[in-house]
Amino acid sequence: MKFNSFRLFIALVIVSFLVTNCESKQSLDNGDNANLAIDQKVDSIINLMTLQEKLGQLNLPSSGDITTGQAKSSNIAKNIEQGKVGGLFNIKGVEKIREVQRIAVENSRLKIPLLFGMDVIHGYETTFPIPLGLAASWDTEMIKKTAQMAAKEASADGINWTYSPMVDISRDPRWGRISEGSGEDVYLGSAIAKAMVEGYQGTDLTHPETILACVKHFALYGAAEAGRDYNTVDMSRIRMFNEYLPPYKAAVDAGVASVMASFNEIDGVPATGNRWLLTELLRDQWGFNGFVVSDYTGINEMIAHGMGDLQAVSALALHAGTDMDMVGEGFLTTLEKSLNEGKISIDEINLAVKRILKAKYQLGLFEDPYKYCNLQRAENDVFTYENRVFSRQVGAESMVLLKNENNLLPLKKQGTIALIGPLSNTPVNMAGTWSVATNQGQSISFLDGLKTVVGNNANILHAQGSNVDYDSQYQAHVTMFGKEIARTKSDKELLAEAIEVAKKADVIIAAIGETAELSGESSSVTNLQIPQTQKDLLKELLKTGKPVVLTLFTGRPLAITFENENVPAILNVWFPGSMAGLSISDVLFGDVNPSGKLPATFPMNVGQVPIFYNHKNTGRPISNKEGKFEKFRSNYLDVRNEPLYPFGYGLSYTTFNYSKVKLSSNEMPNNGSITVSVDVTNTGNFDGKEVVQLYIRDVVGSVTRPVKELKGFKKVLIKKGETTTVTFNLTYEDLKFYDYNLDFVAEPGDFQVFVGTDSSTENMAEFKL
Numbered sequence: 001m002k003f004n005s006f007r008l009f010i011a012l013v014i015v016s017f018l019v020t021n022c023e024s025k026q027s028l029d030n031g032d033n034a035n036l037a038i039d040q041k042v043d044s045i046i047n048l049m050t051l052q053e054k055l056g057q058l059n060l061p062s063s064g065d066i067t068t069g070q071a072k073s074s075n076i077a078k079n080i081e082q083g084k085v086g087g088l089f090n091i092k093g094v095e096k097i098r099e100v101q102r103i104a105v106e107n108s109r110l111k112i113p114l115l116f117g118m119d120v121i122h123g124y125e126t127t128f129p130i131p132l133g134l135a136a137s138w139d140t141e142m143i144k145k146t147a148q149m150a151a152k153e154a155s156a157d158g159i160n161w162t163y164s165p166m167v168d169i170s171r172d173p174r175w176g177r178i179s180e181g182s183g184e185d186v187y188l189g190s191a192i193a194k195a196m197v198e199g200y201q202g203t204d205l206t207h208p209e210t211i212l213a214c215v216k217h218f219a220l221y222g223a224a225e226a227g228r229d230y231n232t233v234d235m236s237r238i239r240m241f242n243e244y245l246p247p248y249k250a251a252v253d254a255g256v257a258s259v260m261a262s263f264n265e266i267d268g269v270p271a272t273g274n275r276w277l278l279t280e281l282l283r284d285q286w287g288f289n290g291f292v293v294s295d296y297t298g299i300n301e302m303i304a305h306g307m308g309d310l311q312a313v314s315a316l317a318l319h320a321g322t323d324m325d326m327v328g329e330g331f332l333t334t335l336e337k338s339l340n341e342g343k344i345s346i347d348e349i350n351l352a353v354k355r356i357l358k359a360k361y362q363l364g365l366f367e368d369p370y371k372y373c374n375l376q377r378a379e380n381d382v383f384t385y386e387n388r389v390f391s392r393q394v395g396a397e398s399m400v401l402l403k404n405e406n407n408l409l410p411l412k413k414q415g416t417i418a419l420i421g422p423l424s425n426t427p428v429n430m431a432g433t434w435s436v437a438t439n440q441g442q443s444i445s446f447l448d449g450l451k452t453v454v455g456n457n458a459n460i461l462h463a464q465g466s467n468v469d470y471d472s473q474y475q476a477h478v479t480m481f482g483k484e485i486a487r488t489k490s491d492k493e494l495l496a497e498a499i500e501v502a503k504k505a506d507v508i509i510a511a512i513g514e515t516a517e518l519s520g521e522s523s524s525v526t527n528l529q530i531p532q533t534q535k536d537l538l539k540e541l542l543k544t545g546k547p548v549v550l551t552l553f554t555g556r557p558l559a560i561t562f563e564n565e566n567v568p569a570i571l572n573v574w575f576p577g578s579m580a581g582l583s584i585s586d587v588l589f590g591d592v593n594p595s596g597k598l599p600a601t602f603p604m605n606v607g608q609v610p611i612f613y614n615h616k617n618t619g620r621p622i623s624n625k626e627g628k629f630e631k632f633r634s635n636y637l638d639v640r641n642e643p644l645y646p647f648g649y650g651l652s653y654t655t656f657n658y659s660k661v662k663l664s665s666n667e668m669p670n671n672g673s674i675t676v677s678v679d680v681t682n683t684g685n686f687d688g689k690e691v692v693q694l695y696i697r698d699v700v701g702s703v704t705r706p707v708k709e710l711k712g713f714k715k716v717l718i719k720k721g722e723t724t725t726v727t728f729n730l731t732y733e734d735l736k737f738y739d740y741n742l743d744f745v746a747e748p749g750d751f752q753v754f755v756g757t758d759s760s761t762e763n764m765a766e767f768k769l
Contacts, residue, residue: 041366042357046350048110049083051336054353056084057112058331060293060324063091063100076100080114081107084332086324086356087115087161092437097158098373105369113360113369115212117161121180121434122146124153126387126578127443130432130519130555131166133398133574135182135599136650138691139715140195146394147199149387152209154437156381158372160363161212163260165196167247168217171610173600174227176523179433179555181222183599184612184647186243187710190250197254205257206364208371215251217262217295219277220244224264227609228524233264238703241738243614249286257290257359261298261322270305272298273313278321291355293324300328310334315343323352383442388579393592395576395583400596401651402560405568408547410590410653411507413457418505419447420465420498420541421512422534423553428483432575433520433555440482442578446511446551449581453589461505465498466491466537468515478518485515491533499540508541508548509588510567516575519555528559528606535562542566551584557602561644572596590653595689595715597650597758601643608639613647613759614706648693648710648758654684654720661755661765668769670746673731678755678763680726682718691715692726695759696735699750703740708759728755735769 046054061076079085080103091097097116105111122128128146129136137143147165154162167189170178182189193215200213223244224231235244252259259282261272271277272294282288294317302313314330315338325331338344364371401409411417423429425447428440444452451460467487468475479485489497502508512534517523529535530552541548549569552560563570571594576583586592603611618634622641635641657680664675680690694712698705712728730753735746748769756763 038358038361039354041361042354045110045112045357046353049353051339051349053083053110054349055332055335056082057086057353057356058324059085059329060087060089060117060326061085061329062327063088077103080104083108083110083112085114087117089117089161089326091116092118092157092159094158094373094375094378098370101369101373112357113365115161115360116159116372117163117214118154118159119164119434119436120150120154120159120162120211121164121166122432123150123391123435123577124157124159124437125383125439125442126153126391127431127435127438128391128394128577129398130179130434130575131181132179132183132555132599133432133576134394135188135192136400136574136596137394137398138188138597138599138713139397140191142394142397143192144195144199145390147196148202149390151200151202151211153382153387155209155211155372156374156377158378159211160365160372161214161258162200163214163216164200165193165213165251166216167193167251168220168222168262169244169247170222170600171612172223172227173528173557173603174525174606174609175222175224176229176519176525176556177521178222178557178600179519182247184601185599185614185710186246188599188713189247193247193251194254197251197256201255201257205362206367208374208377212257212359212363213251214258214260214293215248215256216260217271218248218259218282218292219262219271220266221262221264229522230263233266237742238738238740241742252282252286252288257362259288259290259292261292261294263295263298263301265305270302270307272322273302273307273316273320275320283321291323291352291359292321294322294326294328296326297328299325299330311338314338318344318348318352323355383439391577392579392582392586395579396586396592398574398576398596399584399587399594400572400598400649401594401653402552402570402572402645402649403564403567404651404653407653408569409549409571409588411549411588413454413589415506416459416461416504417450417454418461418463418501418508419450419511420463420501420508421510421537422464422466422468422485423513423515424462424464424511426483426485429479429485429516429553430575430580431577432516433523435516438578444579444581446581446584449579449583449585450509452582453585453591461501463498463501464494465510466494466533468533469531470533478515478523480517483516495537495540498537499544502541502544502546505546508544508546510538510541510548510550511553512538512550513553513558514555515553516555526606528557528603528609530558530560530563538563538567549588551588557598557600559603559605559644561604564644590686593653593686593688594650595652595691597648597691597693598645599647601647602645604639604642604644607636608641608643611643614709616704616706646758646760648691649760650691650758652684652686652688652690654682654686654688656688656690656718656757657681657683658756658763661753661763663753663765663767666767668730668732668735668767670769671732673729674767675727676730676753676755676765677725677727679723680716680718681723682720685720687717687719689715689717690757693756693758693761694728694730695754695761696730697752697754698735698737698747699752701737701747701749705737708754710759732769
């Protein structure tokens with residue numbers, strides 16, 4: 001094989017015993033001997049490298065998705081030959097990746113293989129619901145399987161590194177990137193972070209179906225002021241450690257191979273150049289031993305933050321612990337000068353290089369640089385029938401039933417059904433934001449899915465009903481990246497057509513809400529309502545007197561107070577992925593009973609934001625839950641404090657009754673545990689899944705504590721008429737928090753434990769630690 005010359009070269013420069021047993025020693029979990037062997041191999045290569053070759057390993061340019069014909073003649077190819085590139089991203093396809101890799105391992109002096117990265121966020125070509133939708137499933141095993149499947153597809157197509165999972169906690173739905181995370185809660189977010197890292201990386205990174213994960217954005221990115229992307233973050237350390245940092249640590253504890261620095265500043269220093277964050281906390285305290293990559297031009301952007309010129313910020317980033325420079329080329333072009341001027345050391349450069357090379361060894365790229373370039377796998381493992389079936393299932397499991405007045409849902413497959421709305425027949429919007437590898441045209445539109453599921457049992461009518469927004473320029477901004485919805489007619493004409501169609505129907509399904517790119521990166525908003533043109537359409541549909549089901553497309557919590565008050569049934573479908581139309585229809589007609597629960601609070605209006613369930617009380621908390629104003633209490637004049645839908649909320653086509661919470665003991669010993677149990681009875685007419693949620697409250701603490709904290713959840717299938725006993729083992733560790741000194745402690749005293757269907761439950765028992 002052509003890479004034999006590469007292997008021969010390595011054999012000449014590395015002591016023979018270091019190249020034996022390579023496969024067994026490349027596992028992440030083979031202990032100190034394996035790590036020592038890799039360290040020695042990497043050190044031997046570093047000793048052969050020139051300074052420019054070392055800096056090249058720290059350079060991560062975007063490929064611009066070069067074609068195979070351009071690969072040999074492009075500037076990137078020349079840089080690869082000169083050892084000035086450590087990896088590439090935004091290149092897709094085995095043939096292209098194989099050709100570029102060949103340049104690295106056959107034409108460069110040291111023949112070091114490249115990493116190939118891509119934003120594989122919620123699936124590869126087979127796309128699953130957006131991450132916020134995945135979180136709504138509250139099914140970590142299923143989420144882990146989505147990451148495994150994404151890794152299998154991506155690795156089959158040449159990718160060996162994904163910039164996922166994104167674990168940023170966000171309590172502000174104005175921030176568009178809330179769609180890419182797991183919502184507002186650290187416990188749920190930590191469980192999902194662990195599941196996704198394990199799904200991508202497996203137990204052995206040398207396995208060809210695993211890829212490097214990259215947890216992002218470290219840290220606190222979801223707390224940007226005013227919900228404006230890339231904006232300042234400023235908070236106390238105690239809040240960081242208790243409310244924002246745990247999901248990142250969960251990913252590190254799960255063995256994540258890489259970390260991406262965030263754009264925001266922390267304590268006045270941008271994360272990319274923040275040594276406390278990237279070295280003292282991440283490496284020294286948490287024990288992270290992978291590599292850190294900047295976000296896109298994150299190093300260069302510190303110039304605008306006011307941290308100095310490109311040379312200064314590049315040196316700052318390296319010293320802080322950033323190992324790889326995405327796109328900016330500050331490392332490549334300035335670090336030599338900084339080294340000569342004594343502003344950085346060669347040891348700092350060598351350490352960053354070592355971290356990159358170790359990741360390549362762990363992937364098995366030094367043993368076989370073409371291990372991800374198997375054409376047969378690319379043909380057999382991507383967008384398979386099996387994967388699409390699973391995507392359909394996951395999409396349905398992630399949907400949240402918000403309202404179902406008089407049991408309007410599930411619909412019957414009979415009569416005449418009108419599907420109306422700008423999201424009704426747009427397959428390119430079904431995968432949602434950050435679906436860069438998806439073939440958008442392969443996604444199943446709502447209309448096509450509806451027709452498939454109903455078959456000949458009902459008559460389906462269709463109308464677009466409205467444009468996305470009255471403002472054509474705004475519509476263009478929120479339908480970018482190939483997700484356009486054409487404005488072929490005026491809103492008046494579209495509305496008239498919709499009313500005529502609605503009059504002929506027995507039931508109306510309104511497909512409205514956000515487009516795929518109305519949420520996501522650089523999609524911050526100040527208005528959390530459905531676009532006005534679509535809201536006006538909905539009002540006219542309601543005037544027909546026909547029953548209306550609102551299928552809400554969204555990448556963020558929305559303020560849908562009007563809709564909740566006036567529409568009889570609301571199903572939040574998020575953006576369900578490749579099989580969207582089938583997933584939505586499965587739920588609408590009861591082939592799947594909805595079981596999703598909200599991973600983020602839905603506000604009454606934007607003025608309540610930020611709003612989240614695990615807030616703290618003031619010294620003057622509200623004294624009632626009737627929404628009545630009371631002077632000199634911490635409440636609003638114009639709206640009640642409670643949200644429209646609380647965290648953890650979600651209905652079913654059946655109903656569940658909870659017994660009182662039972663505890664195995666009313667005292668928990670130090671370092672001990674108690675068993676918490678509750679009987680859940682399916683009292684309705686359908687088999688259904690229920691997410692049973694456990695919360696605690698630390699009644700008295702050395703620092704103020706939240707009113708509730710999620711500490712456990714289980715998703716259980718309960719057949720109609722049956723009762724299931726759900727038990728939790730609540731441990732001493734579950735009671736711990738970071739105190740004023742940032743010590744992780746559990747303090748003796750009184751605790752309350754709640755178990756119920758969402759975070760508003762008052763089903764409570766008490767115990768003492």
